[in-house]
Amino acid sequence: MSWSILILLTVVAMQICIGEKPCVIWSTAGSVIQRGRSFQVFCVFKNTCEFHMEDSPSTEQEPILFNSTTLYLNVSNIAKDKTYCCECKNHPALDPCGLDISTGDPPDPPKNVSCIYKIDRNQSEVFCSWDRGRETNLKTDSDLWVTTLPGDKSHGPRSYTADGSASFNVSKSVQNISVWVQAKNKLATVNSRIFNYTLSDIAKPSTPVLGQPECLSQTCNIRVEQSMRTEHLEIQYKADQETWETLQTNSDMQMDSSVWSIGALEPFRLYHFKARSKFSTGLWSDWSTITSSWTEEEAPAKELDVWFTESESDTQSMRVYWKEANISISRGKIVEYIVGVDRSNTSLSADVKNYSISHCAKCEVTIWARNSKGLSPPAKIKTRRTTGNPPQGVRVTQSNNSVSIFWRTPETAASPSGYVVEWYPQGHRLEELRWLRLGSSNHHAVISDMKPLECYEGAVYDLQQDRSGSGTKFTAVAISESVPASGPVIQDKVDGNEVKLTWTELPRSERRGCITNYTFYLKNDSGNLRKFSEAASKRTHIISGLSPGVYTLWMSASTAKGEGPNSTKVKFFIQQETPLSSLLVCIVASAVVLLLLCLCQSSSVKQRFWEIFQCIMLDVVPDPANSKWAKECSQEKGKINLQLQLSNATETEEEEEEPILVDVEELPRQSDDTSALKLISSQPPPETSLKQDAEPTTLPYPLTTYIKSLSHDSDSSDQTHTSMDTNTTVDYISSHGPEILDEDGEDEEREEEFADVNFFPCQNIFMEPLEFGGKLTLDAVKIDCSNFFQNCDG
Structure with a gap:
């Protein structure tokens, strides 16, 4: 190793003598280095000078002096690209020398290589795709290598440069192919494993084309066009918000273009259609573009769900409600509702869902719904509550997203024909009444469409044939309650030594559930605090027996979750009582005396008084x-x-x-x-x-x-x-x-x-x-x- 370093230093010294740079910089691992490696960077200077060496981004590492003209740095576990620079500080006219280090990873072997043989009337080609693996931070090239086997002879290999996918044409005589993918960058070259395919197993027909469906009320006919004849055709259809249903056909006699009929459909529904095909072997084609069409209307299939309630202010006034039937019952667009009361019919628009009936406490009401094809069966109801034993033991359990209601039928009562559970926001029965109709075997109902932070009340009724029975009420039901958002607004009126407080109900959005009670706080000018409570149904409260002085009062509302914020404070003054009766007597007596004195000035009046x-x-x-x-x-x-x-x-x-x-x-x-x-x-x-x-x-x-x-x-x-x-x-x-x-x-x-x-x-x-x-x-x-x-x- 020392000899190689000496040789490199000699070569560098010779280059310095030839060039104009004051130094030469190089690394022991080259300029492209795999992330996580350790190496050394050397700087060799031409002449003895005050030399300096640094890196960027800086690691604040001091260079090591190798000899009088050489410095080097030890680099460990490099993680990102870096730049190294060497210069002579006492020769600023000389350009510094630098080295850029690129870091990255070698490519992963390509995985999940998949090929499809696409067959069309005019051409056929093989399309292959693969998974490139992790990002290397270095430029990586991929090549698809293909070897074809037409008959018993092999042709290839041929490469097709691509980035994640590639396609190539094959002749119809080719039956088998072998493919692999090669990935390479400056650090390494790797190959995937070899995949062998039989083209008939990966054959995939072109995507079918669907025409516009032609529909009746329960049947739709749809045309399917294909570029080649296939042995299998699959058509899927569904209505809105429903799951796909599949119709598979036997395509032995199928031509390139055919019309298929789909039955058992619902009237007045928007249906969506798509199709795909397959040869006798191979893969299914891609799904076609979805096409849609409406089925025609039919007269409504069932009567409306009807209910009624009495007016709280007028017992002779009733209001009849009906639910908008779902599309499977209405079978068309409802254009009007017809309400018949005592052989007198009234036509209402399709937007109306209730009707008020005055002075008809024992009437029979009939309601029809009409669409373009006709009337629904009549829905009849008698606006009269039967007397008898209502459902017993009504209890309510609450959760975060639903309310469960339980009841039982009295043992002495006749078996009802069914039950109706009604509910509505507190105080809004006529505006937001909702109900659920159940069979006679049901003694339990789950209501999940109540709004959170809203207080509800309602009742359970038993039904006797075509008239409603007696009911049992339930109150103060809410889901996801919280403390009230604000306090009530108070008005006070002082009368003698008592004060009368009045307040209005909190707005619906600020109650945050069912109000359980109101709490009053009264503080006198001495700082003594008194506390009062009033039921949630009350709107007035009288505090009597107050001593003269200045008082401060505020109040709050509470739900099951706790007490809400306080209201705005009000102040009032209790005055010292005066002998009002004596004062009135004195005032009246003075007025009488003054009147007599005025009258006595007349002689005729004095004569009359003397005679009396x-x-x-x-x-x-x-x-x-x-x-x-x-x-x-x-x-x-x-x-x-x-x-x-x-x-x-x-x-x-x-x-x-x-x-x-x-x-x-x-x-x-x-x-x-x-x-x-x-x-x-x-x-x-x-x-x-x-x-x-x-x-x-x-x-x-x-x-x-x-x-x-x-x-x-x-x-x-x-x-x-x-x-x-x-x-x-x-x-x-x-x-x-x-x-x-x-x-x-x-x-x-x-x-x-x-x-x-x-x-x-x-x-x-x-x-x-x-x-x-x-x-x-x-x-x-x-x-x-x-x-x-x-x-x-x-």
Whole structure:
């Protein structure tokens, strides 16, 4: 090894002497090196100089001094291309010398060599392909080598340069071939193994060409064209979203062009077709281009799936729903729906899937679907729920992508004809009702088309022949729940020491499942926090018994997964309660007083009030003891002349007539020491009067010691009242006109005549002024007053 290095150094030195470069650079492995090898890079300089050596990308490795003119680097496990450079720093005019190292891998032997013998009417060729293997990072060429064996003679080998595939022509006399692939780059040359083929085994016909299918409602005819006659033909067909079905034909009598009929198809379906062929031996041809066609329509095969529900606001209003039938039932494009209610038919467009029926709680509804070929069988339903035993034990289990519902039939109930499970988003029954119809043997339903984060409710009904049965509801069902996305919006109304809270339901997109309850948080100005809870169905909450102060309130909604974020906080103030009733009383009393003061400024109003006051105060009478004639009576006993003054109702008080004199005789004392008044009149007493000498055992009226009279001349300004005992008799002398007084002393009978006389008639103050008849002055009355004040002593 040392001798070879010395020889190389000598050769390099000679080159330096000849060239203009200051140095020569070279590697012990050449310029193309397999990845992962180790080698050395040398730099030999022409003259002694301050030389330098580096690599790029740099490995920060210091070069090793071999001698006074030579440097070298040890390179280990090279992984990528690199560049090495040597230069003299003290001779910058001299160009540096450099070396580019390329790295890569030798090629892999080609694998999976496959050849196909393509036969066409005009030519035939062999097409071969193979797997090149891993990427080498170096340019790699591939050659296909072929040896043909026509009869018993061999021709070849011949190479065909290609990159992964190649084709070549062969004569019809060739029966067998041998092929292999050679791959090479600057590091190595490798060959695949040799593959031997019999051309008849790899023969492949050309791809068939399909014409446009011609279809009826259940049959399609399709034309297949081929360049050569084949023994086998395979046609595949399918409708949308279905799997391919295969029709294999016996092609012994097949010509180059033929028409094939495909039956047992569904009406009004888009079918797709493709075909391929094969010789008696060899490979199948490539699939033809897919061609498509619609089958014709037929009248719908089955009745619609119909259901109904009642309106929540009007029990007499129903809404009937029907499902859009799938294409296998509709057998065509539905152009309209016909709804019949009590022999009255209504035509609806094909976009409508429900119909509202008013005031028809027990109707029979019939629905048809129509396409271009006719009507579907009638679907009938009676909008009446039967009474009876609904499904029992309804329970719901939830998972991340479905809901399972279980139920059982009561033992005492008749076997139903089937069941219907209905479900809808909470609060959207009329808009988004869905249902599933099941047989009578089913007691379990799996619902997988519920939207995640949506709250559902529904019911299970048993069906009795053509009418719906009674049902059992289920509520609060959801899949993939989460906590609510936001809090409710609160409105507060303060009333005294309580606050009424109202809120609206969260939007559907923010509920994230079924709301289980609402939670309220109330904080006063002292920082004390109280917590309340309300059911999910409620929309109001009242907090009472609050003390005066400032309060802060917020709330949140919860699902089964937890409590959502808080709502916006609201503040309200509870004021100190005021004695509202006392305040109102004071306000009303003040208003009444002010009104009376204003009214009293009018003389006519004051007169009306005085008359009302006199009407009400019946017991307030003038005191005769203080009258003028009573005082004279105390000085002179005997007879006193009483003047009864009459006044005309139409005259004023100033125009009074002459007084009428009435003689009053003092009677002797009775046994009970009570004085009686004997009124003397110019008129004879009535026949019913009592005789003078009659002494009844009991007096018809209690006796009194004074006469009560309404007189303007009476001196009763002081309104002095005398107390009255149980034996007091009140004699009234009317001032309405002249009266006939009994001069024989039968005053008791006269008192009976005066008993029903109303001395103080109550009149409406808004009518005409009160008017009285003749007036009686006490000065005109002559009376025995010896015992007038007998009751005053007690």
